[in-house]
Amino acid sequence: MTPRLCLLAHRTEVLMNPFRRVGICFTLSLLSFGHVQAVNLVFTPTLLNINPIRTLNASTSVQNKDTVPVEFTVEVMRWSQQDGKDVLELTPEVLTNPPRFVLEPGRTQTIRVGLRTRGSLPEATYRVVLTGTPKSTPLISTANAATVSGSITTRYAFSLPLFVTVPGAVAHLRPRLEQTPDGLVLRWTNDGTAAASLRNSSVTHGGEKVPVGGTYVLAGSTVTLPLPLHDYPQDGLSVSYTDQGQEKHERLGLQTP
Incomplete structure (x- = not known):
């Protein structure tokens, strides 16, 4: 269908x-x-x-x-x-x-x-x-x-x-959690040679999974997605996302821009 x-x-x-x-x-x-x-x-x-x-x-x-x-x-x-x-x-x-x-x-x-x-x-x-x-x-x-x-x-x-x-070009996506004047954001950087297809990204906060969304991150580029959170847990956030069809999970601590 x-x-x-x-x-x-x-x-x-x-x-x-x-x-x-x-x-x-x-x-x-x-x-x-x-x-x-x-x-x-x-x-x-x-x-x-x-x-x-x-x-x-x-x-x-x-x-x-x-x-x-x-x-x-x-x-x-x-x-x-x-x-x-x-x-x-x-x-x-x-x-x-x-x-x-x-x-x-x-x-x-x-x-x-x-x-x-x-x-x-x-x-x-x-x-x-x-x-x-x-x-x-x-x-x-x-x-x-x-x-x-x-x-x-x-x-x-x-x-x-x-x-x-070209064959052999691959994406290399790195998430980073940052506090900005407008609130918490996930900053995605692609250090690879091909575009990254970021899908189904979410963070786990207080035992609840919060959707963040998806986007393309082109090779050599950085894209920022805002987090719909009002506070930040001191022990960090769990981030889940799908990159090039593979599910990935990472624990991120807060970093300064």
Whole structure:
């Protein structure tokens, strides 16, 4: 059964769960002045990997399970992390085919990406960003009896991770517990040569497991996750997380930034 993610939001940008590696169905709804517009799309896969020793290409497909056509543009962004934040920059290093298309209801489109060169880094990281605009003109109405007709432009952004990784590149993730002016944080540093896929991280506090969340930590980068705790036990905290599919458990003491 295909996993389904249903969202009802005012925002027009939706970033995909970076940890889903299989097909995923997006049911996206935009609520505006009493009228609801939705778009239902299936992406397979949602994470792209290229071993540049074997190939320079990868592909994904998107299926339109809605009743309205959706116009897409496809861009590839160089993905880095600075000061714990994701940074995306347009790059000519990766080509897309097609760069623009209209997806009719019930149809599927394959999107191919290709490297211009093999590169020299153990791993290069990108985001394939698909911006979709439903080709329909909804009505806009006020909450009272008066009605005003018009049109709005709704755009949805889907961001798919693309990893170009040579064999032998590995992640090396190190957690660190710190006290900051804003509270306790877990600071994750990746000293390896490949991105770390941090999942299901939690801390045990007072006998209770407290979820912290997950993220990617790119090679050579540090990402900070806040801890929803108001006090700190003197004997430290137990940290559990999944890194590259392996469950890990560590005992951390408080350190100064």
